[in-house]
Amino acid sequence: MPLSWAVFASFLLAAAGYVIGRSRAFATAGPDVRKLHSRPTYHGYSVALTALLPPLAVLAVASILRMAGVLSDSAGPVAGLVALAAAVAGLAWGVMRVGQQFQARNAVERMVLGLLMLCSLIAIVTTAGIVLSLVFETGRFFQLYDWKTFFFGTEWTPRFQGNSQLGIVPLLWGTLYISFIALLVSVPIGLFAAIYMSEYATRRVRSIAKPAIEVLAGIPTIVYGLFALITVGPLLRDYFAQPLGLGNSGSSVLTAGLVMGVMLIPFVSSLSDDIINAVPQSLRDGALGLGSTPSETVRQVVLPAALPGIVGAVLLAASRAIGETMIVVLGAGASAQMSLNPLEAMTTITVKIVSQLTGDSDFNSPETLVAFALGLTLFVITLGLNVVALYIVRKYREQYE
Incomplete structure (x- = not known):
């Protein structure tokens, strides 16, 4: 399975998880929704995120390993199947957690907070990678060419x-x-x-x-x-x-x-x-x-x-x-x-x-x-x-x- 198909399938399962989790929350609460700790919408978000985040993590790791040369291109279908399996497992686990006492709102906020921290970390790591690549390659250049001539030379x-x-x-x-x-x-x-x-x-x-x-x-x-x-x-x-x-x-x-x-x-x-x-x-x-x-x-x-x-x-x-x-x-x-x-x-x-x-x-x-x-x-x-x-x-x- 290509990685793009795995991503598309993960989002489809997440959308289905939102609908299933919200419906299950209504069914669990019965006629009085106030019995639930969190609103049914949060239960839907909880199931959707548990179905979406694990496959995205698997695909991200697989992409990084492929760029690093650890995994070959032929390993892409295997990574896609693993990601799809992670999505299904996350969907099942999220649905099982739906109940009157489940603190879905807190769980969603923790997952969103972790996602925001991850995005911030990606930005910081990307910046650090750009700077380090410039520093290392510049160091190679100054091993081959005199830095005084570079900074003070008037001819290009x-x-x-x-x-x-x-x-x-x-x-x-x-x-x-x-x-x-x-x-x-x-x-x-x-x-x-x-x-x-x-x-x-x-x-x-x-x-x-x-x-x-x-x-x-x-x-x-x-x-x-x-x-x-x-x-x-x-x-x-x-x-x-x-x-x-x-x-x-x-x-x-x-x-x-x-x-x-x-x-x-x-x-x-x-x-x-x-x-x-x-x-x-x-x-x-x-x-x-x-x-x-x-x-x-x-x-x-x-x-x-x-x-x-x-x-x-x-x-x-x-x-x-x-x-x-x-x-x-x-x-x-x-x-x-x-x-x-x-x-x-x-x-x-x-x-x-x-x-x-x-x-x-x-x-x-x-x-x-x-x-x-x-x-x-x-x-x-x-x-x-x-x-x-x-x-x-x-x-x-x-x-x-």
Whole structure:
């Protein structure tokens, strides 16, 4: 039996167990349902969970063992039959437990609590696995390549035949440069939009403007990248770069930064809007009562009160910009260089991670393992930004909530 069939059969048995357990509870109680310790619905949930959880556990263990190579693919039907047998046994045990004195509600709450703890554990283990894989592969890379040259080298010229120069400095420069331009676009526009929607817009205008802005967050990044490649890049090249003699390419830092900034507007706007709305109304009323105008109230009372949260929103947007790939690939090019000219093509760490792992690569060569070192570096940067942002937001919440 294929594992997918076993999963489907387990859910069918769980659904049947709910109906059977609820009906049996009614039959046990007779005309007075109050004789039951728990409501019949909880009895149904209890039977359903006892029929569903054991086969899911069996299938999860079987999948992990297959990925680890302990079980072969031919063992799949056997695992499916074992899971189906566990479902039937759980269904029978759950039905047998139904009775007037059975504390079904407590049993369901314990099983749900265990399930929630398991989900939390899976998230933690997954995060730990990602970090450990990056650390181990990065350690292999630094056994083959000097870490000083990697962190302080200013040339990025990977050659799979050997003699590669794998300095991260030009990649880090391009990442920070593009992210800086993106924040220059997104922070003022997003913040001013949040101020308007929270302090000046009518309820009708806000109900239209806020969803319209948040539509930008739902556009796939590949669409933004195509927009940068087809529209923004040629426009900057024809009307700025070539007339000013600053370049002839449609791919540039400014192209990627502008488009990425547009993508980040809803992140800054939505977070800032929520933070500004969280400022107590009493602060506004006090300022207005002392004779301040609405604009003075916003400038001298609301924004200073909301500033820690706004800074946290900006840092979260910065971490989002640093990790962007598709817009950079199509808008900024793939040239690893250091320049102050925003109309020249550059690249970022994420782009080079993709390029180093694309194609038939030898995972024992430094040219491939460098992708893990780049990933770990990017992870540390974004983790630091997220930690700072969460610290600032938490401090803000403790102060005003």
